[in-house]
Amino acid sequence: MQPKPFTWRLRRKVTIGTLVFCAVVFVWILAMGADTELNRLAIEIIGIVASGVIAVYTGAKTIFNLKNRQGGGEQ
Numbered sequence: 001m002q003p004k005p006f007t008w009r010l011r012r013k014v015t016i017g018t019l020v021f022c023a024v025v026f027v028w029i030l031a032m033g034a035d036t037e038l039n040r041l042a043i044e045i046i047g048i049v050a051s052g053v054i055a056v057y058t059g060a061k062t063i064f065n066l067k068n069r070q071g072g073g074e075q
Contacts, residue, residue, distance in 0.1 A: 008061070015057045022050040 026046050033039040 011057065011060075015053055018053050019050055022046045022053075 026043060029039050029042055029046075033042075
């Protein structure tokens with residue numbers, strides 16, 4: 001039995017889950033955290049992670065569409 005291919009639906013779930021996690025941590029730090037260097041660094045890292053996730057997801061989707069010349073790449 002062959003494993004199922006990695007679908008865009010699963011990639012979207014992972015992407016959205018990561019972005020929601022980043023947003024929750026961001027809001028929690030702003031609401032509960034003190035104004036410390038550690039909290040500033042954590043917020044910067046969360047921004048970098050969220051930006052990276054968005055960039056990789058959109059880049060992979062673009063490459064997939066260019067290689068296969070398909071509309072959405074859905075399976």
